[in-house]
Amino acid sequence: MSVQHRNNVHCHGDGPATIVFVHGYGCDQQMWRFIYPSFATRYRVVLMDLVGCGGSDLSAYDRDKYSTLHGHAEDLLDVIDLYAKAPAVFVGHSVSAMIGMLATIIAPEKFRAQIMVGPSASYINDGDYVGGFNPEDIDGLLKLMEIDYDAWVKRMAPAIMGAPHPQLAKELLTRFERNDQDITRHFARVTFTADHRADVPKSTVPALILQCSDDMIAPREVGDYLHQHMANSRLEVITNIGHCPHMSSPSASADIINEYLAQLGATA
Template identity: 85%
Template structure:
């Protein structure tokens, strides 16, 4: 099986440096369609789908390999080796922000920087740490997925996208409904129970944390925690309701991403 087929890899542009975009839970590479075209004149852009999502090879979804986010991180390194020019700037949304960070810890020499859109090191509240959800909230979410996946996606898609964006909410719902329910349930458990707070100190790659002002999935405290524990990081807050600013606030998202790229000088 080719890596291109496994991860549905698409490359655009032919600049001297590479920017790689990876989507969040339940989504696919089309989520970046308002952002990446503006970079094509300056960068090589690599888009892919996580195995189990979008146009990836669903038969490659190994529950043991992907029982942690490290399995997806290994896939990212495979794609970099084949398709990147020089160290990459990795742009990851939500869970893929952590996947990219784990990949950068494995092979820091392959990364110029990481841009984390709506990241969370852990979704579960723990003492003074505010992740956004109590353990029983996560348990309830995962139990609902088990008994009524369609009901879960109809409830969660509008909450994830944000109240002012009904058309985009319908798009997100359609993407969720196209997923294989068994894979989606497994990946949800891996995503929402992961705790990578201890890995933050291991990450040495420059980081931009891009967060929305009102995000049900990744509240402001999460971004502030990441900024405090990630060396060489910047925190930028976009005025936006929801968890997908690259769709619902693309101009503001691109402006901040582009500013960071110019700061890097790549």
């Protein structure tokens, strides 16, 4: 099986440097459509779908391999090896920010920078750590997925996208409804129960943490935690309600990313 087919890889532009965009939970590469074209004029842009999502090869979804985020991190490194002019800039939304972080720990030489959009090292509150959800909240969400998937997506899509963005929430709802339910349930448990706090200090690749001012999925405390525990990190908070600033506030998101890359000297 080819990596291109497995991860539905598409490339745009032919700049001297590569920027790789990877979507968040339950989504696909189309979620970057408001941002990536402006980068394609200067970079080689690589878009991919996580296995189990979008146009990826669903038959490649191995529950053992993808029982942790490390399986997806291995896939990301495969894509970079084949399609990127390393070292690459990685842009990951939500769970893919953690997938990218794990990949930077495995092979830091392959990355110039990591842009973490709405990341979370753990979604579950634990002592002084604020992840946004109590354990019983996560248990309830996962049980609702098992009992009534349609009710789950109708509840989660507006919460993820944010109240002021009904059309985008409707789009996200449609994407969730099209997903393979068994895979989506499995990936939900992997995503929402993962705890990568111990891995955060291991990543030394320069990082931009881009967070929304009002995000119920990844609250401000999560961004503060990552910034405090990641060497070479910078935290930027964008005024936006929801968990998807690359869709609901794409111009502001692109501006912050461009400014960061310019200061880092990672512009194409």
